[in-house]
Amino acid sequence: MNKTAQIKKNHQLIKFKKLVIVSILIGFLSALLGLTLKKATEYYEEIFFHQATVNPWLYVLFPVFGLSVIYFLRLYMFKKKENKGIKEVFESTQSKSKNLPSYKIPSHTINGLLTVIFGGSTGIEVSTVVATATIGSVAHEKENVFRQYKTELICAGVAAGITALFSSPIAGLLFAYEVISNKVTRAFIISNLVAVSLAYGLLAILNEEPLFAVSITTWHLRAIPYFILLGILAGINSVYLTRCVLFFKSRFAKIEVHYYKILLGSLVLSISLFVFPQLYGEGYHAIQSIVNTQANSTLTLTLAITFIGILILKPIVTSITLASGGDGGVFAPSLFIGAFLGLLLSLFLNTFFHANIIPLNFMVIGMAAVLSASIHAPFTAIFLVCGLTNNYTLFVPILVVCLISKYTAKRIYPKTVYTFSPNLSN
Known part of the structure; x- marks a missing residue:
């Protein structure tokens, strides 16, 4: 080997070592941020939601207070800089000059927490994604050798953050690929594998439990036609x-005085929470509740009206939460909608058609199916929901239904809230 070749080989080895080291750092920091935000949100959301159920007038106070605090934080602490959600990440990966500024780490973390614990009907997932992507973006700027790995390091942060939230390293990797990168390079594989390994190792050390404690033992071939129906629905x-989010964001954008947005959004949110407390925050408490109590229920008129009302209102209150200044996205709402949709369909079929299907299976599959269709990432949805339940019994039907739901959605409307551009006709 000549001297030039040896120098080149040594340089590549140094780059590889540095990439591994920075990926370890990104993975650890992103996982720590994701876990901290997750635990803080769970803790305070439970406290505030309990207080609101005991004192219903707090359903009026909490949304306006939370959105107001977020507004003043953006106004004075973050210098009037808007948070655009995952679109910010797309813009950064598609531009060599545009980076994610470091203030987005505290901005999205704090605002995501405040939005959810004070009743905003969304989740912390998108806040976590942008904050952890920013960790990767900041790291890529620190040394010249990382300049060419901008997308890979941003994806490493995102993958570690998703892993921390949903206890699924495969879901983290797939989300980084399906939603953010859409390409695989050697650097992507190295950096993302290292980051999610660190994140998953941290979960193991802390003995993190699955978000939903469910017992799924089997599924039946006779349910396949009903699975197909669930995928279409x-x-x-x-x-x-998706259309609700885009519609209300465009309408609220026309309101020039921001505090009018807060008052209008809070009014709608407060009334909705008063009627359907299940819409409070991420809604995971409501999903766990129906897992525990409703799986063997008969569909009554009251129950049907409740479920239909929730399915109609959830996209509206989520959209208004975001349009009036809340921080979040469609991850948690999609899981919530899917769970209630799956349960409603299964109870309807069992009650009126004696289908004898398993409601819990339909809830879990519904969660994956709506998420798959909402973000056009079926494989992310599959492993994310299996990670949430720590159960892969339904892997095959989830795969089939996720593909059906995605292509049904794309056929009706080809864009998501991530890919829509106001410059394009809809």
């Missing part, structure tokens, strides 16, 4: 969610 519901 999930695709339709995801389009309704």
Whole structure:
């Protein structure tokens, strides 16, 4: 080997070592941020939600207070800089000059927490994604050798953050690929594998439990036609969610005085929470509740009206939460909608058609199906929901239904809240 070749080989080895080291750092920091935000949100959301159920007038106070605090934080602490959600990440990966500024780490973390614990009907997932992507973006700027790995390091942060939230390193990797990168390079594989390994190792050390404690033992071939129906309905519901978000964001953007947005959004949110407390925050408490109590229920008129009302209102209150200044996205709302849709369909079929299907299976599959259709990332949805439940029994039907829901949604409306551009006709 000549001297030039040896120098080149040594340089590549140094780059590889530095990439591994920075990926370890990104993975650890992103996982720590994701876990901290997750735990803080769970803790305070439970406290505030309990207080609101005991004192219903707090359903009026909490949304206006939370949105107001977020507004003043943006105004004075973050210098009037808007948070655009995952679109900021797309803009950064598609531009060599545009980076994610470091203030987005505290901005999205704090605002995501405040939005959810004070009743905003969304989740912390998108806040976590942008904050952890910023960790990767900041790291890529620190040394010249990382300049060419901008997308890979941003994806490493995102993958670690998703892993921390949903206890699924495969979901983290797939989300980084399906939603953010859409390409695989050697640097992507190295950096993302290292980051999610660190994140998953941290979960193991802390002995993190699955978000939903469910016992799924089997599924039946006779349910396949009903699974197909669920996939189609999930695709339709995801389009309704997407269109609601886009519609209300465009309408609220026309309101020039920002505090009017807060007052209008808080009014709608307060009334909705008063009627349907299940819409409070991420809604995971409501999902766990129906897992525990409703799985063997008969569909009554009251129950049907409640479920239909929730399915109609959830996309609206999520959209208004975001349009009036809240921080979040469609991850948690998609899981919430899918769970209630799956349960409603299964109870309807069992009650009126004696289908004898398992409601819990339909809830879990519905969660994956609506998420798949909402973000056009079926494989992310599959492993994310399996990670949430720590159960892969339903892997095959989830795969089939997620593909059906995604292509149903794309056929009706080809864009998501991530890919829509106001410059394009809809």
